[in-house]
Amino acid sequence: MRDSYIPILIQFIVVIGFVVVTMVATHLLGPKRNSIKKLKNFECGIESQGNARKPFSVKFFLVAILFVLFDVEIIFFYPWAINFKELGMKGFVEMLVFVVFVLFGLFYVIKKKALKWDE
Amino acid sequence: MTELTFKIIFIIIIFGLTLLIAMYSTLAERKVAAFLQDRIGPNRAGPFGILQPVADGLKFFFKEEIIPSTSNKILFILGPCIAITTALMTSAVLPWGPAITINGQIYNLQVADVNIGILFVFGVVSLGVYGIMVGGWASNNKYSLLGALRASSQMISYELAMGMSLIALLMSSGTLGVREIVEQQPGFHWNVFYQPLGFLIFMICAFAETNRTPFDLPECEAELVGGYHTEYSSMKLGLYLFAEYINMFISSAVMASLYFGGYNFPFMNELGLSPNAISIIGSSVFFLKIIIFIFFFMWVRWTIPRFRFDQLMHLGWKVLIPLAVLNMMLTGLFILFFKS
Numbered sequence: 001m002r003d004s005y006i007p008i009l010i011q012f013i014v015v016i017g018f019v020v021v022t023m024v025a026t027h028l029l030g031p032k033r034n035s036i037k038k039l040k041n042f043e044c045g046i047e048s049q050g051n052a053r054k055p056f057s058v059k060f061f062l063v064a065i066l067f068v069l070f071d072v073e074i075i076f077f078y079p080w081a082i083n084f085k086e087l088g089m090k091g092f093v094e095m096l097v098f099v100v101f102v103l104f105g106l107f108y109v110i111k112k113k114a115l116k117w118d119e
Numbered sequence: 120m121t122e123l124t125f126k127i128i129f130i131i132i133i134f135g136l137t138l139l140i141a142m143y144s145t146l147a148e149r150k151v152a153a154f155l156q157d158r159i160g161p162n163r164a165g166p167f168g169i170l171q172p173v174a175d176g177l178k179f180f181f182k183e184e185i186i187p188s189t190s191n192k193i194l195f196i197l198g199p200c201i202a203i204t205t206a207l208m209t210s211a212v213l214p215w216g217p218a219i220t221i222n223g224q225i226y227n228l229q230v231a232d233v234n235i236g237i238l239f240v241f242g243v244v245s246l247g248v249y250g251i252m253v254g255g256w257a258s259n260n261k262y263s264l265l266g267a268l269r270a271s272s273q274m275i276s277y278e279l280a281m282g283m284s285l286i287a288l289l290m291s292s293g294t295l296g297v298r299e300i301v302e303q304q305p306g307f308h309w310n311v312f313y314q315p316l317g318f319l320i321f322m323i324c325a326f327a328e329t330n331r332t333p334f335d336l337p338e339c340e341a342e343l344v345g346g347y348h349t350e351y352s353s354m355k356l357g358l359y360l361f362a363e364y365i366n367m368f369i370s371s372a373v374m375a376s377l378y379f380g381g382y383n384f385p386f387m388n389e390l391g392l393s394p395n396a397i398s399i400i401g402s403s404v405f406f407l408k409i410i411i412f413i414f415f416f417m418w419v420r421w422t423i424p425r426f427r428f429d430q431l432m433h434l435g436w437k438v439l440i441p442l443a444v445l446n447m448m449l450t451g452l453f454i455l456f457f458k459s
Contacts, residue, residue, distance in 0.1 A: 007126045007231040008211045008239075014134055015207045019200050019358070026354030030184045039188040041260045042349055051189070052261045060268045063432070067275040070440075074282040077447075078238070081289040084451065092451050099444060106440065115436050117429035 062114050073102050125226050133210055133230065141364040142172040144413055151417040179357035187350050191257040198254020199358035205247040206365040212236040213372050214298040216382045216402035219395055228402065229298060236297035240373060241282065244328060248274050255347035266346030269428065270337030274328055276435040281324035283443030287317045287450040288377060301381035309380040316446045318378045320439050325370040330363060332420040336428055371412035379408050
């Protein structure tokens with residue numbers, strides 16, 4: 001069984017080889033005519049204002065946290081789905097309870113306006 | 120020929136084919152755009168512009184490499200590397216055709232027939248977010264940062280609905296191995312006829328995962344210049360763009376194998392062909408399905424306008440996830456009451 005993962009490793013080596021060769025080739029082949037102004041950050045031609053690493057809208061962070069929560073819940077579904085036919089009615093009812101909890105969580109998140117972007 | 124030598128040759132063939140198709144997708148995209156807008160499209164490099172991708176690729180190599188002075192250099196270089204690596208790794212678990220027999224030995228046209236196939240695809244695709252996030256953040260540019268944040272929140276949101284929509288398919292197939300799922304759809308018994316809603320959700324999510332229009336907010340030209348790759352030049356930019364086209368190819372392949380029967384085609388067992396002939400026709404049919412999907416990706420791109428960000432989040436969280444749950448429950452009820 002473990003043997004079947006070796007080709008994935010080989011493919012990984014091939015891919016890494018391709019990436020390294022490409023990056024080195026483009027580094028060696030391209031011209032290098034740098035100047036201070038050229039290496040500045042692009043801001044549509046005007047002088048760049050300050051640093052980009054500033055505090056940012058917390059909504060994106062909320063989405064990331066919610067993703068972790070819900071993704072874990074979805075992973076719980078996978079083993080159940082694979083064995084669904086053996087588990088039968090009992091498994092279905094038990095999962096229905098879990099789905100109610102998940103949907104309640106989603107409902108709570110929406111009611112708390114965590115996913116409301118236009119305000 | 121031992122099993123391992125065959126695998127190595129096969130890996131290189133699939134790798135080359137992936138790159139070739141991704142290369143020619145760029146030409147196809149411009150040709151399709153031209154066709155839909157009543158233009159001619161690129162036609163200077165070679166007959167019908169057939170050498171255009173080669174010219175573009177070479178030009179990427181000979182362009183100046185610019186690393187902004189305020190950026191984080193290691194991460195700046197690492198970003199496109201992660202993006203392309205994850206894009207190229209996904210093809211490992213997909214079956215490209217039925218088994219082929221050479222000199223009495225049977226070879227599977229698949230790099231690795233692992234029993235966690237779909238989980239592998241999801242795991243590797245999720246890592247692709249890092250490529251965009253790392254590159255966008257390391258650029259230290261406001262447009263890049265905005266593009267990267269949009270890309271990652273969009274990709275993780277739609278990954279949820281994507282995972283949910285697949286559960287219904289897994290309930291009827293009972294396995295995570297992609298080859299087994301393909302083998303369960305012989306002839307014309309494709310999963311899309313049993314899972315139309317699941318397929319629709321999966322396809323919308325695939326559009327969002329590959330950052331294609333109507334979900335191309337991470338790089339919408341009108342507001343964010345180039346999005347997360349604003350600061351990139353030379354082949355580093357090339358790798359980002361390439362990764363996008365490879366992702367499109369791979370998601371087409373995943374959709375074709377999960378919902379459209381993979382290498383199965385109607386009447387494949389009634390024609391009385393030898394197994395090797397069926398293998399060759401099956402592989403060709405699989406690639407035909409992939410190309411049709413790629414064309415569909417492009418057709419949609421030049422037809423539908425872009426979403427607004429709040430609409431995008433609304434669709435992902437409040438429409439697709441509840442719909443996927445509903446689809447899952449309906450599938451469960453159907454299997455319980457009609458199949459047993």
